[in-house]
Amino acid sequence: MKIKRHDLAIRFTHWITALSIFVLFFSGFGQMPMYKRYFVDQLPGLSWSSNFSVTLNLHYFAAILLIFISIYYLTYLFMTKRYDVIPRKGDFKESLQIFASMVGLAEEPENDKYLAEQRLAFAVTAFSILVLIITGILKVYKNLPMAEFSPGAIFWLAQIHNLFTIILLFSVIVHLLAFLIKDNRPLVASMFTGKIDQDYVRHRHSKWWEKLHKNAVSEHVDEVSMGNEI
Structure with missing residues (x-):
């Protein structure tokens, strides 16, 4: 039996975010310029990648997305x-316990819909995106005729933007590497179908399973009550 883990809105958000971030990475690194230096623009279909105007406009489009x-x-x-992905008190300690359980040094804690490490990773990714959006908007604004930025401000604006680009890139890599862990692999399919196996939920996400069970019982009681009233 399958249980819904992600609705259509979450899957839509996930894949549009993934697409926009990938395009931002590719177009952003293309403006350094790297692709002519390392002959990326010689690859079939990528001759445009060393064109600054093209990568800049592509970067703007992905940023808007x-x-x-x-x-x-x-x-x-x-x-x-639905704030179940937002970090909670004790998530850092619980994440350490999860990592310790992977090497046999501890028992894995009972997990909710999202593991503590997933909630922390979400926070890092979300904050990085926020900083990149703010600094990106300021980097565009500084090019307008009415904008007045000191050389120092422009320098630090670029450094902060670059720093959080690296942080976001690192978090994406860690996110992908996490699926090499056997216990995490069933989660991959849920980002396409929205559903996950019931036995997996009962075993790996026992806190979430209890909530689902309580909600199901509550809904059943409400239906019976309404039936009796009728």
Whole structure:
């Protein structure tokens, strides 16, 4: 039996975010310029990659897409009040326990819908995206005629933008490497189908399983009560 883990809105957010970030990475590194120096533009179909104007416009397009999906996701969170991915007190300690369990030094704690490490990773990724959006907007604004930025401000704006680009890149790599761990692999399919195996939830996400069970019982009681009233 399958249980819904991600609705369509979450899957839409995930894949649009992934697409925009990938394009931002590719177009951003292309402006250094790296692709002519390392002959990337000699690869079939990538002759445009060393064209600064093309990569700049592509970067702007992907940035607009990322801003859109960020606003969309924030609206989704506020409307649905599904804050289960937001970090909680004790997540750092619990994450250490999860890592220790991977090498046999501890028992894995009981997990909710998202593991503590996933909630912390979400926070790092979300904050990095926020900083990149703010610094990116300022980097565009400084090019306008009415903008006045000191050389020092421009320098640090670029450094902060670059720093959080590396942090975001690192978090994406860690996110992908996490699926090399056997216990995490069943989660991959859920980002496509939205569903996950019931036995996996019962075994790996026991806290979430208890909540699902309580909600199911509560809904059943409500249905019976309504039936009796009728």
